[in-house]
Amino acid sequence: MAGITQRQEARDALIDTLGGMFDDPMHSDLKVRCMSREWHVHKVMLCAQSPFFDRACYGRFRKATDNVIVLRDDEPEVVAAMLGYLYTFEYADNHDLIFNVHVHIIADKYDLPRLAGLATAKFTSLATTEWNRPAFAEAAGLIFAESTAISKELRQSVIATAVTHAHSFKHNPSGAAFREVADVTPALATALWRAQDNGARAEPRSGVEDRYLCPNGCGHTHLEEELSDEYTVCQGCDQVASTKQWHANHRFCAGA
Secondary structure, eight states: OHHHHHHHHHHHHHHHHHHHHTTOOTTOOEEEEETTEEEEEOHHHHHTTOHHHHHHHHSTTOOOBTTEEEOOSSOHHHHHHHHHHHHHSOOOOTTOHHHHHHHHHHHHHTTOHHHHHHHHHHHHHHHHHHTTSHHHHHHHHHHTOTTOOOOHHHHHHHHHHHHHTHHHHHHSGGGHHHHHHHHHOHHHHHHHHHHHHTTTTSOOOTTEEEEEEOTTSSOOEEEGGGOOSSEEEOTTTOOEEEHHHHHTTEEEEEOO
């Protein structure tokens, strides 16, 4: 355990150093602009993690002019979260379900699957306490909108939450907003119908196994027997999280 602690401390120190470089003009070689906001960044940090930014800086049809990339169709706060993540591998969601969905969307847009995984994990964790609020219904409508590029995992998170609290959503006043969204969102209504028809609240079917999504957002999953009693090191990203956090990210996945 001491070795894990030392590695975690070294990783934290590195992330602190990288975080201090974000939006610092010193040694910056690129600017990203969105509406009235501008950030000083480093090509090596963006291009190493995002094929989009790599193409923008070095591709045949590069978008960076005078070492400036302009993102015209995004929200500045979401762009700030994305760029900050590229330095710290984290972002502050301020306990906002909708914000996590927008981070997931921008992560997909700019080829950042680990950020999309982190946004999914944050959304899933927050939904355990915010499921009966209008924001969850609004988020569900956005996630299942036909024009939205959303991972299967995030949609499954919505459906799993809805199935768990099906009685409240169907019969309680707090479920009115969710019912209204489902009525006007065909993809959501269909997914709910299929989940209930397949007995989503029953025991896992043959060929399906319990897996747990990495709380650090790398997208890797572990089986129950691969989790320790208190803390587990992810085999995908080598980061540590409490086993309670792993259990909060339960999934049913197809077996081998």
